[in-house]
Amino acid sequence: MSITQTPVPALCPQCHSRLADEGGELPWCERCEWNLAFRAPDPALGRFTDRQERWAHRIGYRLDADLFTKLSGHPLTRPGTTAVSAALTAVSVLVIGILLGLAVGGLWLVVAGPFLLKLIGVIMIGCALLCRPRLGRVAPLREKYDELSRTGQPELFALIDRVAAAAGAPVPDLVLLSPEWGASAAVLGLRRRRVLTLGLPLWSSLRPQERVVLLAHELGHFVNNDNRRSLRTQPALAFFGDVAELLSPLRRLVEEDDEEPVAAFARLGQSALGQLLWPAARAAWLVHVLLHVLGARDAQRAEYHADDTAARIGGTTATGSLMDVVACGHLHRTVVGSRARGGARAAGWREAVEQTRAALEPRLGRLRQLTRRRDASPFSSHPPAGLRHRMAVTQPYRSAQVVLTEAAAERLDAELAGFEEGYRRVIAASW
Known part of the structure; x- marks a missing residue:
């Protein structure tokens, strides 16, 4: 090309x-x-960073195309244990061993070593703590978002139950509502609690059958062997990025704190210390890129499988139209923000999105293609929405297994109406 x-x-x-x-x-x-x-150069990034970003973009674009070509025309079966997942598991075991070695060795130096070695021991323990695997926590999400319940939102939970049963997926342990444009499924904490988060602006703006597709896609992540939700691979995918950040502390101080004397002191030490740490930081970053190139392909395969689950449950037509909403999400988000600033709630957001969808219809082909340029990255766990749309509509056609009527969708909206005004204010202020 x-x-x-x-x-x-x-x-x-x-x-x-x-x-x-x-x-x-x-x-x-x-x-x-x-x-x-x-991808056009970005002078604001600086020569080296811009070259690095453009290189990563080229890799991501080619990998997106290669994976689509590999999967297209074949049944989208559930991803199994691959050589990539086995390699990431092996790296994770190595990482855990390194961190345990740092922690135990550092503790021994603190207890038994002389003063200087005690300081080294403290540094070793600190590094182990900073680079430890993050399992995620449920508590911050509960503080940030609103928790829904079966008593308060029975229609929504009945729909979730139907979709989960059709997908062969477990029901979420926790369902949260947010004022954001999006939806997500996560497995968090030592107890591996399944959390489903629905963004009210997106949920309210979708057509009834698209809501079924959205739920089926998110719940499909609980059964599609996604590496991002696995304890086996998380350390490998996070550790080297943490190391790269840890080796660039002065750069972060300069970027995050322009006040004296911190920034001035950081600038004085940046040159000398930066020259010493730069090779190690770059090496860690390159390993991080390599592992994410490997892991992201498996993650994208899992996304395609979740889309296929969504098409099987919600229907091919609604899956394709939902992918178009995703492809044009930045434009829909803009009109929802504008309506929210004008005082409109969910009904107004939905009307604005429908008007925008009609206006964008002649340009949809171009907008789908543009997602391949805009979203290309070796770090991206989601294929570009344009490729997801193409994959969904070129698979064998499926009728919906779970149907949501207009009347049922109105009952769902009524259950969530109490959150609209508070979220409208958040959207009006931040969008």
């Missing part, structure tokens, strides 16, 4: 079609996708 920066011709040099031009993006060919992979 050809990639070019300047000048950009009016016609595609490969197939001679007129180039697409969308929202200030660099033109590309809709027909053969010439120049779609190109």
Whole structure:
């Protein structure tokens, strides 16, 4: 595939079609996708960082395309134990061994060593604590979001039960409502509690059958062998990134604190200490990239499987239309924010999104393609929405197993109406 920066011709040099031009993006060919992979330089990042980001973008774009080609035209079966997951598990075991060694060795030095070695022991223990695996915590989410219950929202929980049964998935231990545009499923803490979070702006703006698809996709993550939710692979995917950050402390001080004397002191030491730590920090970052390149492909495979579960339960048509909402999420989010600032609640948000969807219909093909450029990254656990849409609609057609009627959707909205005004204020202030 050809990639070019300047000048950009009016016609595609490969197939001679007129180039697409969308929202200030660099033109590309809709027909053969010439120049779609190109990411424009960003002078604000600096030469080295920009080159690093563009390199990562190229890797992500090619990996997205390779995975789509590999899976397209085949049944999207549940991801099993692969060589990648086995390798990540082995790295995780190694990481746990290193951290335990640091902690035990540091404790021994603190107890038995002379003063200088005690200081080294304290540093070793601190490094082990800073780089320890994070299992996530439920308590901060409960403080940040609103918890829903079977007594307060019986219609919603009945729908969740139906979708979970159709997916062969366990029901969530906790269902939370947030003022954000999105939804997520997570397994957190030592008890591995399953948490489903629904963003009210997105949920309220979706058509009834798209809500079934959204639930089926999120609940599908509890049964699709997703590496991101596994204790076996989490240490490998987090450790080297933590090390890279740990080895760049002065840079973070300069970025996060411009007040004297901290920033001044940091700038004085940055050059000398930075030169010493830079090679190790870069090496850790490269290992982090490599492991995420490996892990993200398995995670994207799990996303495709969750989409396939969603299509089986909610239907192919609704799955494809939900992917279009995801592809245009930044535009829908803007109109919801505007309506919220004007005083509108969920009904107004839904109306605004429907109007935007109708206006975007002629441009949907281009907007789907653009997600491949915008979302390409070796770190991305989600395939671009455009590829997810293409995968969903090219699989064998499925009718919905679980149907949500307009009347039932209205009852769901009524159960959540008490949260609308508070969330409207949050959206109006922050969107």
